Amino acid sequence: MSEVTALPNGWQLIVGLEVHVELATKTKMFSASANRFGDEPNTNIDPVTLGLPGALPVLNQHAIELAMRIGLALNCKVQPCTFHRKNYFYPDLPKAFQITQYDHPLNVDGHLMLPGDVCIGIERAHLEEDTGKSTHFGGSSGRIHGSDYSLIDFNRAGVPLVEIVSRPDIRTSEQARQYVAELRSILLAVGASDAKMEEGSMRCDVNVSVHKPGTPFGTRCEIKNVNSIRSVGRAIDYESRRQVDVIEGGGTIRQETRHWDDATGRTETLRTKEDADDYRYFLEPDLVPLVPDQSWIDAVRAALPKLPAARRQSLSELCGVDKDGESAFVVVERGQDDYVAAVVAAGGDPRRAVVYVQQAFAEQGATPKVPAKDLAALTILERDSKVTSTQAKTLLTDLIEAGGGDVAAMASKRGFEALDTSAVEAMVDAAIAAEPGAWQKYCNGEEKALGALVGAIMKSSKGKADGKVITALLQAKRP
C-alpha cells in the first residue's frame, strides 16, 4: 500500500466512503413516474411517490439491472436479496420510511483498484429510493433549523439509488479522491448513472478516523454535504487534522455526523450518536425477495462494456502514455479512447493524438465531430516539423471550429510552414553570434540562458521555427 500520510506524529488516516448514485432509469424505483432532473417541481408524482394511503411499491426491473451492472463492474457477488423499511420522520420522506436494503443487499464483497495497484474493498452496493428535495428559505445556514419556511419537491422522491459502501481501506485524501474519480468513471462507462456531483446524482458521505498504526481504529465521524471530488480531499484533510488536534489536546472523538461547509473549509457537528434516529428496520412486507436468476446475472455480465482501467491500459499500450496518468484518465472517462485509436489507425502519431484529444476535446463527447483522419493528418504535420507546435494548436482550433477539413490546406491558408532544419540551424548560428554573452552563460551550465536564446530565435523566425527543434540544435552545439 502506498504510504503518503501527511498527518503529524505518526497518526494514520482511515477513510471509508459511502457513495449514493441516482440510476439513469426512465421511471422511478417503485412507480411509473418519470425519473428526470430539472423538471417543474412536483410534476413527476403519483400515489406511490406521495405515499398516499393504499398505494403499493412495484420494483423497477431496469433499476435492478443497472444496480447489477454496478455490482459486477465492482467485482461484487450478486446475490438473492430483500428490502427493508428504514423508519424516520422527515418532511421530504412521504411514507415516513425509506425502502432500502439491510441485511441482504444485492451486491456484496467487491473491490476497486486505484493507481499503483491499491485495492479498495467494496463492502456492498445496495438498492434504495431517494427522498424528496427540501429547500429551506430564510435563516442564514440554508438548513431547516432557523429557516422561515421550506418547500419540498417530490420529483426526486422514489428515484432509484445505489449506495456503494467501501471498506475502510483508504489511507490518504489523495486515494479518496482517486476512489471517487475512478468510481465515477466506472458508473459512466457502464451507463448506470450520469454521476453529476454538482446536480446531486452522485453524493459522497465520508467516514474519517485516525489512529496510530498497531492500535485499533479510532472513533469515526461521518461527514455529509461533500459535493465535489475536490471537497472530498479538503474535508478529509480538515477533519483528520481536527481529530488529531482533539486527541493530542487530551480530548476524545465522539461518534457523530458532521456537516462540511465548503465556504469555510470546516466541518461542524450535525448530530451526535445519542441524537441518532432508531430506524426500526424491518422487512418491507409490500415487496417479495428479489432473486436474480443466474442467466440474468450472466447476461448482464456479458453485456458489460470494457471498464475504464482496462481501457486506460489499452490506451497506454497504444500511445505510450502512463496508464495511471492524467491523459489516460481524462480521455477514457470522456469515452474518447476509441476515437484516439481511430486517429492512430488513420496513421496519426499516437502520443500527439492523446494529448490533442485530452487538451482540446473536452466539449466533444465520445464521438468528436473532427474526422479521425484529419486529426491524424495534423499530428503528422507536427511530428514531421511541417508546422510548429504553436501553429499546430492554432490549426487544431480551426479544425474543431470547422468540424474537420484538409489540414494541409488550412496550414497554407494561414501561411504556416515550419522552416526546415538547415534553415533553423542558420538562424541558431546567427543568434549565437549575436548574443555571445547568453551563449557563454549557457555553455557554462546556466540552463536559464537557454530560454532567452530560444525566444530570440523564435521571434526572428516569426514563429516559423519550432521551439523543440531550436532547443535540440542549441543542445547539440553546446561544447
Added chain:
Amino acid sequence: MQKLVDIVAGVTSGSLKASAVVEEHLARIGARESEIHAFNLVTADQARVDAAKVDEDVKAGKKVGALAGVPIALKDNMCTRGVETTCSSKILQGWKPPYDATVVTKLRAAGAVIMGKTNLDEFAMGSSTENSAFGPTKNPHDVSRVPGGSSGGSAAAVSAGFAAASLGSDTGGSIRQPAALCGVVGVKPTYGVVSRYGLVAFASSLDQIGPFTSDVRDAATLLEVISGHDPMDSTSIPQPAPSLVAVLDHGVAGMRIGRVTDLPEGCEPDVLARLEAAFDALRNAGAIIVDIKLPSIQYCLTAYYLIAPAEASSNLARYDGVRFGNRVEAADLNSMYAATREAGFGEEVKRRIMLGTYALSAGYYDAYYGKALKVRRLISDDFARAYEKTDVILTPTSPSVAFKFGSKTDNPLAMYLCDVFTIPTNLAGHPAMSVPFGTGADKMPVGVQVLATTLGEQAMFKVAAELERSL
C-alpha cells in the same frame, strides 16, 4: 333477501331491472340505516346512475359483466376515486383518493353497483366497530349487540339487506368474526389472491380483502371476480383467479376434516355445540374426521399483537397532516405533527402505534418482533404437518356469539381474544371462511370456520357448501 346470483341472472336476462334492485336496497337503507349505522357514506345518486347504465346496456343487447346490477358495499378502507375514504378515522376525514383500488376497478368492470362505504373499527383495529371515530355499527339481529369487527359495517350491510354483498378486509379475523356475529358468509382468501392495491394498509403482511354474502355460492361468485394477479401489488400471486363456483356441488365424500384437539380454551359451550353439529353434518355427508394438533396456536395471539402493531406503526407514520386528511395547525412543524396525530387518531390506534414502535425498537426487536416472527414460522410448520393428514380444518370462528356494546371496551385483552381462532390463518397466509351454522345463546347466529392450506380455496368452498346444504 335476494341472492347475488339471482340478481345477476335476472338483470342479465332482462327480467329484473338493476334500477329496481338498487331502489329496493336503498329503501331498506332508508328504513333501518339510522338505527344500524352500517355506512359512513351512502352513494345513492351514483348507485342510481350506475344501475341505469347497466339497464341501458342490457336493453341495447350489450354484454354485461358477471356482477351486473349487484348492489355492493365497500369497507371504508378501500380507495374510491373522488369518493371520501376515511378508515373511520378523523385523521383521514375528507380525503378523496385520486384513484380506485384494484378491487373497485374490477367490481365496476363487472357491472356491480357500489352503494357506499361501510363503517369499521378505526384503521381496521378492533373486533366490534366500537373503535370507529364515527360511532359504532349495530348488529341487525339485536341492536344492543356489536356486529363484530373490524368489518362490522360490511357484515351488517349484508345482514340487514342494505347490499347483496360487500367487501371487507381481514388482518386477524376482521371479515370472518363479524360474518359469524351477523349470520352471513365471510371469506378471507389466501394472502395474495386478491390485490391489496388501494386498500389502506393496517398490517401489510396480514391484510387481505374478501367478500361478505348471504350464502356460499354468492361468496364464490364474488371472489372469482375480485381475485387474480395484479401487477400493481408485488405480493399478488402470479396466477389466474381460482375456479370456485364449479366445485360447490361436488360434496365432501372421502374428504378429510381436521379437528384441532389442542384448541385454545375460552370458547362458549353454545358455540362448541354448533361446531360438533358441523362435524356430524360432514361425517353424515361422507367426510372423515381426523384429529390434529396445532401446538403453536397458543402463541399466535401474542405474536399477532406484536407483528400487526409493528407494521401498523410504520404504515400509519405517514398521517402527518401535510399531504392529505385533517391537519391541526400549530406553531411549528413538529407541534403540528403531534397535534394532528393526537387529535386524529383514536385510543386503540394510538395504543397499537406505541406497541408496534416499541416492538421494533433497538434493544427490544429480538425479544419481541423477532420472537413473533419465529412463532409465525412455527404455526406455519404446524399447519404444514396438519395438512399432510387433512384437507381442511374446522374450528369456531368466534369464541362467543355477538356481545353487548361496552362489555369489552374497558379491557383490550378481552377484545383481542375475540380473534383467537382467526389469527393463526393470517399468520400462515392461508384461506379461511366463516359459514353461518345455526344459532347459539339468545338465538344469535353462530359461525363455523373452515380453514385450508395455501390456495386451498376449492376444498374450503366444497366443505362450506356442504355445511350450508346440511342446514
